[in-house]
Amino acid sequence: MTSPLLEQLQIRHGYPLLDADSYDHFVYGNETVVLFFCNDPIHFPESSDVAVILPEVVKAFTGKLQAAVIDKPVERELQARFRFTGWPSLVFLRKGEYLGVITGIRNWQEYLQETARILASEPSQPPGFDLDKVCGGVH
Numbered sequence: 001m002t003s004p005l006l007e008q009l010q011i012r013h014g015y016p017l018l019d020a021d022s023y024d025h026f027v028y029g030n031e032t033v034v035l036f037f038c039n040d041p042i043h044f045p046e047s048s049d050v051a052v053i054l055p056e057v058v059k060a061f062t063g064k065l066q067a068a069v070i071d072k073p074v075e076r077e078l079q080a081r082f083r084f085t086g087w088p089s090l091v092f093l094r095k096g097e098y099l100g101v102i103t104g105i106r107n108w109q110e111y112l113q114e115t116a117r118i119l120a121s122e123p124s125q126p127p128g129f130d131l132d133k134v135c136g137g138v139h
Contacts, residue, residue: 003038003047005041005048005052006038006041006048008051009036009051009054009055009067009069010069013055013058015036015067015068015069017068017070017071018035018074019071019074020073023070024096026066027093030066031095032064032065032093032099032119033065033066033067033092033093034054034057034058034065034068034090034091034092034115035067035068035070035090035091035092035093036050036054036067036070036088036089036090037070037087037088037089037091038050038051038070038087038088039072039087039088044087044088046087046088046104046105047087047088050088050090050105053105054067054090055067056108056111057090057111057115061116061119064119065092065115065119078091082101082126083126083128084103084126085103087103088103089101089102089103089104090102090103092115092119094123095123097123097124098125099118099119099121099124100114100117100118100121101126102114102115102118
């Protein structure tokens with residue numbers, strides 16, 4: 001990680017950095033998790049904003065969420081699994097099963113509303129890729 005704000009998620013808030021070896025243990029070892037996909041904060045500066053917001057979201061839903069940061073080497077593989085198309089993204093799982101995703105930067109009220117909606121939902125398959133977004137309308 002290159003951003004001090006992202007590093008603070010690990011140092012100050014104790015969020016683990018998940019790699020291929022630690023991912024399963026974390027997502028299946030906790031009831032409900034939120035995974036932070038930040039990619040490169042230089043190319044996606046909104047990742048630093050989400051790094052500030054994520055601990056506040058976790059605090060707002062005290063006891064209901066365990067947060068972790070996804071390590072860059074496994075981000076693309078997991079992105080394909082959860083089928084989101086933008087960075088940064090917060091992916092929510094219950095017992096390892098997909099609940100939903102919040103992509104990009106939102107206002108605080110939207111984070112609260114979307115998180116509450118996602119946490120109230122049943123696990124499902126991630127949505128299919130929107131080819132217009134993935135391919136820029138050319139396919």
